[in-house]
Amino acid sequence: MPLPTVILPGYFAGAAEYLELQQSLVGLGFPAVTVPVRRRDWLPTVGGRSIVPILRLLDRTVKQVLQQYNASQVNLIGHSAAGWISRIYLGEKPYIIHGDVMEDAGLWFAHPSVTTLVTLGTPQYSLYERWTRKNLDFVNNNYPGAFHPNVHYVCVAGKAIFGARRPGQLLAYNSYKLTCGTGNTWGDGITPVEAAHLEGAENLVIEGVMHSPRRVGLWYGSPEVLPAWVPYLK
Template structure:
């Protein structure tokens, strides 16, 4: 099977994904999580460059490819890790560096990624992504965008405020952090999972739970011709 690398979400390290890795192993899929610590994200606060995250992502992918010569990888990005992965794929200089990851990636899978935002700090990077690489930009890459539909936003709740800052509609449905509409990309294979929450710390099953993983991982990992 092609190798798989997972980029954690905002302010997340490697540890919260251990359950996902174990569940994936039971399905015959080995996942290498980029070895971040939560404090590795601190230099990116306030809309600054996410190069401190892109660097370990690139290093991890190169290490994995040394183990699988000639193989392109499946890249999974959780939450902000999804749009950061879109920067990694591109050829446009980002803070003076071209990452060019499209040459090393066969498939991008995003889990609860806010591909849009109305929050001013996040928009600094997301506007770059969506201007330079709109939608499923690279035709040679299979894009699979997975949303959770666990809770409708209600006033005075975290979900409402998060949805409002992401898509402008607080009473939308989503995974408790990312509304469904923002988690999908034009031209991608878009999948919505009912009753699925955003992260391992959520009150219910999330994208990486043992009961949820079989709903998307086998189909999205099998081959470029397999559709979610």
């Protein structure tokens, strides 16, 4: 039987936006649960502050799923910023850089419980977005690349919009430039392809896929897109 799968929504997204993805995974035979994040749960994290409130929700959900399904491991899917938040969750280093929790908080060191981490449109680094630098530096300084050998990392990038300084492409241009330093490149409209991948991971590029479930058109969780990455789940 496939392992249960936990979905962590992207930044400022609520669990309801991932219901279709959750139901699609269940239909494919994967017991799936979305971390019950509400948009207001992200408010304490604004401005590059601690993401401990999200780690608490993620940890609680993973432990509940392990117990519910009598499983020793889960698949973990992180969309957008949830991908690098999941990398914090996997790691051994105490995430105490904001001074809001103690070293014994127990909101990390989860890699023994995660067999596969799938990141969807995750900016794995950001060169010029100052609000995320402190958190992302913590991730990449401590856990570079596909860091944990016991975890299968699958990093999925969408190739839908080429960034340019013209109507329809300007948002992508500005977002790509903040992230990787180059606006004239391909990505999902928010995350450039090159920033969505990790060294040593199973790195995928899917044509025509947009960043968010709120956008018109295909996104990573659309039923038509799932065959490109779901087979990598355990």
